[in-house]
Amino acid sequence: MYFSKPFSLLCLISFFLLLHTVHCADPLYHFCSTKDNYTDKSSYGSNLNGLINLLHTKVPPTGFGFGSTGKGQDRVNGLALCRGDVSKSDCKTCVTNATKVIREHCPRNKGAIIWYDNCMFKYSNVEFFGDIDNGFKVYLYNVEEVDDPKPFNEKTKRLLSLLASKAYGSPVLFATGEQELKGSKKLYGLVQCTRDLSQTDCKKCLDGAISELPKCCDGKRGGRVIGGSCNFRYELYPFVNVENNS
Template sequence: MSSSSTSSSALLLLSFSLLLQIAIGASPLFHICSTSETFTAASTYASNLNKLIGSLTFRAPFTGFGAASVGFKHDRANGIALCRGDANATTCKTCVAEAGGEIRQRCAQQKQAIIWYDNCLLKYSNTDFFRKIDEQNKFYMWNLRNVSHPASFNRKVKDLLVELAEKAHVERRMYAAGDSQLGGSKKLYGLVQCTRDLSSIDCKKCLDGAIDELPSCCNGKEGGRVVGGSCNIRYEIYPFVSSA
C-alpha cells in the first residue's frame, strides 16, 4: 500500500479535527487511496471487493475484529476491519458498514485503500498484508492546547502508554485502556490497540514504535494520537473511553 506522505497543511487540519471529532464522531478521521493499481466497476476484483466488505461488516461485530479474503490470484481482495476496544457490537457494525461504503466512494478504483473512523478502521488490498506491521499508512492528530509543564507531562504520557502496551500485546483483544494521576484530581487517560492479525511480538513492536513517534507530533499537547494501519495509540486529559 502506498506511503502516507501527509503534507504539513494536512497535519494542521487533522489537529483541528481532533477537536471536531469530539462533537461530530461519525465522520472519517482520515483515509488513504493507493494509486499503484486500479480496477473497473465491472471487473472481478470489484465483485470480490463488494463481497469482502460485506463479509467484514458481518464478522467484525462479533469480536470487534474481522479478517477475510475473497477471490484468487490478482483478483483476490484481502481485508480487515477493527473496532475500538470499547465499542459495542451495534456501534462496531454501524461503523464498519459506513466505512465500507465511504471508502468505496473515496477510493472508487483503487485496489488498495484504508479508512479510519473514531470507532473503527477498514483496510483492503489485492496483496496479502496479514500478519505484517503496516509501516506506511499512518497519520497524527493532536489537541491545539499546550500543557503548562511539557517535559513532566510528556514523561507521564509515555509511562502510561508503555504500561498499556505491556498489557495489550498479551491480551486476547490486543487492546488496553487506562488512566494515571496527573496531580490533584486531574487524570491522564490513554488507549492502545493492535489489529489482531499481528503476533503478540509484532503488536508490541508496533505500539512501541507509535509511542516513540509521539514527540514528533504531540510534544506538550493536551491530547494526541498516532494512528496506523496495524496499531494506534491515544491520550487525553479527559475520559474518552466508554465504560459500558
C-alpha cells in the same frame, strides 16, 4: 502496490482540535492507493463487494475480522477493527459507514485505508495479514498545550508504554488506563493492535507508534497516532466507554 513494504512512510500531520465527540459519519482520515485500479464490473470489484459483505457479518460480534475473496490477480484482502470499548451495534454502524465511504473517496482503487473514531477498514490486492503496516500513519492532536510540557510528556510516554505491555498480553490486543496528575487531574490512555498481528509484533508496533510522541504531540493536551496495524490515544478527559470496556 498500496500496502507493500518498499513504499516510503507517508505521514500526515493534522492541525485541528480533537473534539470530545467525533460523529460516526465523519472519518478521521483516509488514504487511497496511487496505483492498480480496477474497472467497473470487473472481477476485482465483485470480490471487493464479497469481502465487504463478509466483514459486515464477521466483525461486529468480536470487534475484528479479516479475510480474502477471489483468486490470483483478482484476489482482495481486507480487515476491519473496531475500538475495543465500543458496542456491537456501534461497531456494525462504523464498519458499514467505513466500507461505504472509502469506496466513495477511492473509487476503483485496488487498495485503501480509512479510520474512524470507532473503527478502521483497509483492503488491498496484496496480502498483508500478520505484517506490521508502517506505510501509513496519521498524527492527530489537540492544539492546546499543557503548562509544563516536559514532565507531562514523560508521564504520557510512561502510561502508554505500560498500556502497550498490557495490550500485547491481552487476547484482544487492547488496553486502557489512567494516571494521576497534579491538581486532581488524570491522564487517560488507550492502545490497540489489529488481531492479525502476533503478540510480539503488536508490542513492536505500539512501541514504534509511541516513539512518534515527540513528533506528534509534544506538550499537547491530547493526541493520537493511528496506523494500519496499531494506534494509541491519550486525553486529559475520560473518553473510554466504561460499560463496553473489558
